[in-house]
Each structure stands twice: as structure tokens, then as C-alpha cells.
Amino acid sequence: MTAFFESLGMTYGWAWFVATVAGILLIALPLMLAVAMIIYVDRKIWAAMALRKGPNVVGPFGLLQSFADGLKVFLQETIVPSAANKGLFLIAPIITFTVALMAWAVIPFNSGAVLADINVGLLYILAISSLGVYGVVISGWASNSKYPFFSAMRAAAQMISYEVSIGFVLICVVLWAGSFNLNAIIEAQRGHGLGIVNGFFFNLLLFPMWVVFLISSLAETARAPFDLTEAESELVAGYQTEYSSMSFALFWLGEYANVLLMCALNAILFFGGWLPPLDWAPLYIIPGWLWLFAKIFFFFFVFSWVKATVPRFRYDQLMRLGWKVFLPLSLIFVVLISGYLMATGHFA
Amino acid sequence: MIQTIAFYLFAAMVIASGAFTILARNPVHSVLWLILAFFNAAGLMVIAGAEFIAMLLIIVYVGAIAVLFLFVVMMLDIDFAELRAGFMKNFPLGILIALVLLAELVLGVGAYRAGALHLGTPDGSAAPLLGRSNIESIGALLYGRYLFLFESAGIILLVAMIGAIVLTHRGARAVRGQQNISKQIARKPSEATVNTRPEVGQGVEL
Amino acid sequence: MVDLEQYLPILIFLLIAGGLSAAFVFLPMGVARLTGTHNPSAEKLSEYECGFPAFEDPRSQFDVRFYLIAILFIIFDLEAAFLFPWAVSLDLTGWPGWITMMVFLFELAVGLAYAWKKGALEWE
Numbered sequence: 193m194t195a196f197f198e199s200l201g202m203t204y205g206w207a208w209f210v211a212t213v214a215g216i217l218l219i220a221l222p223l224m225l226a227v228a229m230i231i232y233v234d235r236k237i238w239a240a241m242a243l244r245k246g247p248n249v250v251g252p253f254g255l256l257q258s259f260a261d262g263l264k265v266f267l268q269e270t271i272v273p274s275a276a277n278k279g280l281f282l283i284a285p286i287i288t289f290t291v292a293l294m295a296w297a298v299i300p301f302n303s304g305a306v307l308a309d310i311n312v313g314l315l316y317i318l319a320i321s322s323l324g325v326y327g328v329v330i331s332g333w334a335s336n337s338k339y340p341f342f343s344a345m346r347a348a349a350q351m352i353s354y355e356v357s358i359g360f361v362l363i364c365v366v367l368w369a370g371s372f373n374l375n376a377i378i379e380a381q382r383g384h385g386l387g388i389v390n391g392f393f394f395n396l397l398l399f400p401m402w403v404v405f406l407i408s409s410l411a412e413t414a415r416a417p418f419d420l421t422e423a424e425s426e427l428v429a430g431y432q433t434e435y436s437s438m439s440f441a442l443f444w445l446g447e448y449a450n451v452l453l454m455c456a457l458n459a460i461l462f463f464g465g466w467l468p469p470l471d472w473a474p475l476y477i478i479p480g481w482l483w484l485f486a487k488i489f490f491f492f493f494v495f496s497w498v499k500a501t502v503p504r505f506r507y508d509q510l511m512r513l514g515w516k517v518f519l520p521l522s523l524i525f526v527v528l529i530s531g532y533l534m535a536t537g538h539f540a
Numbered sequence: 541m542i543q544t545i546a547f548y549l550f551a552a553m554v555i556a557s558g559a560f561t562i563l564a565r566n567p568v569h570s571v572l573w574l575i576l577a578f579f580n581a582a583g584l585m586v587i588a589g590a591e592f593i594a595m596l597l598i599i600v601y602v603g604a605i606a607v608l609f610l611f612v613v614m615m616l617d618i619d620f621a622e623l624r625a626g627f628m629k630n631f632p633l634g635i636l637i638a639l640v641l642l643a644e645l646v647l648g649v650g651a652y653r654a655g656a657l658h659l660g661t662p663d664g665s666a667a668p669l670l671g672r673s674n675i676e677s678i679g680a681l682l683y684g685r686y687l688f689l690f691e692s693a694g695i696i697l698l699v700a701m702i703g704a705i706v707l708t709h710r711g712a713r714a715v716r717g718q719q720n721i722s723k724q725i726a727r728k729p730s731e732a733t734v735n736t737r738p739e740v741g742q743g744v745e746l
Numbered sequence: 747m748v749d750l751e752q753y754l755p756i757l758i759f760l761l762i763a764g765g766l767s768a769a770f771v772f773l774p775m776g777v778a779r780l781t782g783t784h785n786p787s788a789e790k791l792s793e794y795e796c797g798f799p800a801f802e803d804p805r806s807q808f809d810v811r812f813y814l815i816a817i818l819f820i821i822f823d824l825e826a827a828f829l830f831p832w833a834v835s836l837d838l839t840g841w842p843g844w845i846t847m848m849v850f851l852f853e854l855a856v857g858l859a860y861a862w863k864k865g866a867l868e869w870e
Contacts, residue, residue, distance in 0.1 A: 212755045216762050269783045270775045280572075282771055289767040290760070297759045308755045311673045315595035315830065316756075322603030326575070329607075333568060333614050345615075349812055352607060352819040359826035366833045372675065438774040442767060509719075511815075511869040519822070520858065526829065527851060530836065534844050539837035543750065546757070586753050596827050604823040608816040615812065679835025682828075683843035690828070694850040697821050701857040704817040705866045708810050 215307050219296050227448045228258035234448075234496050241500035261441075268437040273335065276434065280334035285435070285442035288327030292449035295320040299456055300375045302466050302480035313374040314362055317457065318355075321412070324450065325351050328421070328431050331443070335434040343430040346507065347414060347421035353514035354411040360522035361405045364529050365392060365461050368538075378465035390464035390471050397529050402462040404518050406494075409454035411514065413447065416499040420507055451495060452488060459487035543587060550583040567613040571606060578602045592675040814866055825854050 197207035232247060232255065239246030247254035272278055298313040300306040310316060325348050332344020366372060369380035369392075385394025392398045411418040422430035432443045459465055465487075466480030505513070533539060557577040564570040578601045585594035627634075672680075682690050738744050778784040832839075832847050839846075861867055 208751075209758075212758055213762070216755065216759050220759075220763065220766065266774050267777060267781060267783065268774065269778045269785065270771075271786065274788070277566075280568075286764065286767040286771055289770065290763045293763040293766070294756070294759060297756050307759065308752050310591065310752045310756075312591050312595050312675065315592070315599065319595050319598035319603065322599055325603070325607055326610075329610055329614070330572070333610075345611075345809075345812060348607065348611070349815045352604070353815060355603070356819060356822040356826070359823065360829070363826065363829045363833050366830070367836070370834060370837075372673075372830070372834065437778070438770045442770055508869040511867070515818075515867040516862065523851065523855065523858075527848065530833075530844060530847070534836065534841065539840070542754065583757075587750070589750075591753075592831065596830075600820075600823055600827055604816075604820040608813070608820060611812050611816050615809070673834075675831045676835045676838065679831030679833075679843075680838040683832055683835065683839040683846050687842070687846050690846065691849060691853075693828070694853040697824060698853045698857045701818065701821050701854075702860055704814065704821075705861055705864055708814045708817070709864055709866050 212307070216297075219307060220293055223293065223296060223449060223452070224445065226452065227445050228262065229255075230448055230452060230492060231444075232258045233492070234499075237493065237496040238500050241497070265437055265441045270437040270439060271434075273337065273434050275336040277334040277336065280330050281434075282439065284327050284331035284334055285439040285446070287330065288324070288446040289442040289449075291320055291323045291327060292446035292453070295453050296449075298374060299453075299460070300378065300465060301484060303375070305481065306375065309373070309375065312372045314366065314372045314377070317453075318359065318362065321450070321453070322355060327443075327446065331435070332431040335431070337434050340431045340433045343421045343433075347431060350414065350418065350420065350510060350514075351412060353511060354408045354518070357404060357514065357518035357522045358408050358412065360519070360526055361401045361408070362461070363526055364398060364401045364522070367526070367529050367533060368392060368395075368398065374460055374465070378460060378467060381464040382467060383471040384464075388471050390467040390469060391462060392464075393462045397525065397532060398462065401522065401525055402458070404522055405461070406458060406491075407513075408518060409458060410495065410498060411510065413450045413454055415451060415495055417502040417505050418510055419504060420510060452492065455488045455491035455495065456484070458491045459484060463487050547584065547587050550580045550587065553577075553580040554584065568610070571609045571613055574609070575602050575606045578606065590674060592673075592678060811869065818861065818866070821854070821857070825851075 195207075197210050198204060200207075202210065235257070236246040236254075247257035250256045250260045272281055295317050297308045298306065298310060298316050300309075308316075328347045328351070329344050332340045332342075332347075335341065365377065369377040371377060371380070381391050383390065384392060393402050410416075414421050432440055435443065463469075466484040468475035468478065468483050554577050557573045557580065560573040561570050561577060564573055578597060582594040582597040582602075585591070585597060736744055775784075828850065829847070832843065836843055
């Protein structure tokens, strides 16, 4: 893109800057649009599985429902409770949403189409997603109210519990791909399965890790069946109980942006990202970003499907699954995969 | 040029947030300033070319250690009046520690200026491997030359883990909601239900 | 080598994303003042409780298990941090590097087994 702006007669520095800002807006604005639409999709899927109609009044098929909701919250009054720590209370949604957007800086949308092609892309995502805890904890504490505080503590303990096994799963992928760069990880999956299937999921040693990653990503984003932070029967509405207007909506948007990010990570780490499912020439006619979006949408459908069908976990079950099942399992697979790769001379 | 600006921006932010960490009255605010300081330190690391260390700084310090700090200060019910009383009581001790630190600082700077120390002599032995990212260079060094230091780090982590469990674990409690999942899954309808055909007015024997 | 030009977009992204989110929080506050929906009252601003004043200070609750979870998380996070450079440098370190890490993992597996046996991973 820099070359295009240079051809308009700008110096390299300015052309680079304009191209970068354009790239950022090209990620951030469609992402927000996608979040609005995906909320609608989520409600439609959920409704269909419950034999209901879902939103169908605003616009054709209710397509504009999310925008109507957005306009409504935008015009609402922002209530800042008198007992709250006002500064932190307002900063918390800003942190949540900023962090949710930031992680997308290293996601590759096509070969070479990535905003920041850094060597440690995967670690960057891990670092940014570990910051998600702060938006939640700060909002719960700053509200100075009982239920948000309990919910924030629960959410924080839940997020960090599952981050452990996510870290080990990422190591399994990196062992095979030999790099932390997301584009390199995608390239390593070209023809990985039998020389024809693009994706690490087609691998007996990595498939169980994908299952662990999928379930952990549900827990990390506090989606059903792990949505204990919003267990309405005990915690009202979770850590956002005291929020209203756009600050409330930002938590919502940030949450869905994180869900989309986790879907994208599932697609990139195990299903070949922007590569077509099969390493077969005619499939490369379809541009890479379409494949990526199709995979993200597929995983989002899986997330909605799980939400519609699986009952909520109890907190002790959640902790048990994270610490007693996923953690030992992923550790064992780190040993197995590295041993297998050493024995077969993968690194020689 | 941008690098210089970024360096001064991050450096100034580190110092400012470090100062606010000790000046903030509310301990929760202190921790949050500390997190900001870690962040900017990570920025400085990126400028120095140590991208892996930068990410590690965020993952470990901001993502894990600061979370523990936040848990501690948020869940402790802090009485500010009591804190200030404690401050006056420990004031002489604090002065003493400050003096010791100051003396160490002076000695350190003096020793460095005397020229006896050679910090990070550039003899080429620490040069990064050609064509490798700095994660791979660190790995090659840590799991090759500094193997014993690495294993002792493992022992320290083990001790830390056992220590934490011994200190915080309150012993066996009556565990509620303990479930045997495999038993639940293995249960069949035939084990749990019986079909009976009671006579009218007879009721059911259980 | 580290390509700093790849990191500058992240810094710019941080500024834009932060600005955008701040605008989302503060703009509605201004709009609400203009449209007249901004109308706070003492009851509206009190914290949420099911219709009665709160009994106790919400922040006084304290549970030591959260500490334990946080400490265990730090330890395993550090373990993962040691695994990251190991995973990409196995071609340089070979079998000695692999065996070193297995010893390290064994040490931590002992710790995990201890925590398990002691019931520290139990959450009632």
C-alpha cells in the first residue's frame, strides 16, 4: 500500500504513515461492523436453535437490529455510581475495547497482508490477551458494588486458569511450525496432512490440542458454557452491572471482538488461516482473506452452537477442567510432540 | 528520529509512572501505575531490539505477577488511617533502608567510575546468531551453555510452588459438589429405573 | 534482526484504538447533556442491590484461594515462558536441549502432583 501512496507523489515517510493509518482503519472499522453483525448472527442462530424467530423487525430480516441497539445506547445517560472510583470506572471499558482491537494488529489476512509482521506475533497475541483481565478486574473493583466485584474476581481466576493451557497448546503448534510469526505458522501448514490438506488439525498429535484450544478459547472469552461471570441467577449481570450507555456497550463489543479473535486464532493455528482447506490449485483462485473469513465464520457458528446447546458449568467443574484435565494433558502433549519431532529428525 | 522520540516518550513514562507508583495514596492505583511502568519498559525493550524480552515482560509481569498484586490489594480491606499510623511507626526503619540504598548507589557508581568493572565487554561472544531471531539465540544459549542455571531456576520454581501451597492451603475441608464424572457417564437407565405394574389401590413397593 | 518498522504500526494502532474507545465513552456523556437525558439522582447513583441499601463494604471479602490460583498461574506462566525459546531452538540445541527441558518439566510435574495431592486444585 505504501507504494500506491508514493505513486501519488508523497515522500516515503508520509506514504508509509498514510498507508499504515489506512491499514489500521481498514482493520478497526470493518471489525466494529463485523462485531455488530456477528451479534445479530449470534442472536439469529440462537433463536433458530430454540425454534424462535430472533430479531426480525428492524430492517430486512432484522439486519439493522444491532445498529438500532447501538444508537439507543449511544443516546442513553451514562450513570457513574456515586460510590465508584470515577476515573477507573470510565477507564475500564476503554481498556477492554482497546485491548480487543490491538490484538488484530498481527493477524494476517492474506499472504503479506498484515499490519505488523513481527517475529513474535504469537507471543504478542498472548501478551495482549493476558491484558484482557485488567478491563474486567478494574471495572469490578471500581464499581465498588458487591456483585460486579465477585464477578470480576471469578472472571479473572477463570481467565488466568485457562491461559496456562492455551500457552502450552501454542508451544505444541510452535514446535511443529518452528516460528512465532503467524504467517510462517500458516505457511508451515501448507499440505501438512497427506500432502494435500492445509492445516495442523489433520495430525493425530495436534488434533487433541486443537480440541483443548477450542474449549479453552470458549473459557477465555467467557462464552457459554463457561459464562459464569454473567451467571444472572447469582451475579445480576456480572462485572458490567453498574455500567450503562456506551461504556456498557464497549464491554459487549470488546467481548465479541475477542470471540472473533479466538475464532481467527483457531483458524490460523490449526486450519491454515488464509490457505484454502485443500492444497489444490483451483482453490487458490478464491482470495485468501475470503477463506480466512469463511473459517472465522465457521468457528463463530460453532461457538453459537455450543452456546445454544450446552448447559452452564459450575465453578468447581470449570476449575477442575482447567487445572486437572487441560493442564496435565497439554503438558504431556508438549513432551510427546517434541519427543516425536526429535526422534523423526524434524529439526535436523 | 522516530526511534529517539519513542525512546524519550517511553523513558519519561517509565519514570513518571514509577514515581506515581510510590506516590499514589490508594494501593490499587499504585499497582495500576506499576503496570503502566512495565508497559513502557516493554516499549524500551522493543527499541533496544529485544522483542522477545519485551513480550515476556508483558506476559509474565503484567499478565501474571501484577494480577497477583491486584488480587492482594483489592481483596485486603485496607484501612488508610491504620496505614498512616504504621507509616509513622516504621519511619525510622524506612529512613535506615533508604540510607543503605543510597550508600549502595554511591558505592556502585564509585566502583564503576574507578574502572575496575567491565560491564558487558563487547568481545563478540554475546553476538546474536546470524540470520536467527533473538528468541532462537536466547534458546541456544539458555539450553546449551547456561543449562545448570536453567535447571536451578526450575528448582526455585518448584520450591516457590510448594511454599505457596504450604502457606495458603487451609488443609482438607469438607469438599462439596465432588463428582465422579466417569461414574455419572457410565450410568445407564436400566440401573436407575424399574418398570412396575402395580395393582389398582396397591401402591408401589420401593 | 528486529525490524522496528514493524512495531511502529502497533504504536499508532494503540493511539487510534485508545482514542476511538475514549471517544465512545466520553461522546455519549456530552450528547446526553445536550439532549437532556443526563438527569442523575441520589437513588440512581447508588450501587446496585436488590432495592435496599448495601449491608457491608463490598471490598472486604477475602478468599485465600484466589491467591493460590494466581501464584500457581505465575509459576506455570513462567514455565511456558521458558518453553517458548526452547521450542524454536531445538534444532540448535539438539538432544541435550531436549533432555534439559524434560528434567525441568519433571521438576514442575512434581510440583503439580504435590498441589494435586494436597487438594490445592480443589475448588469447593
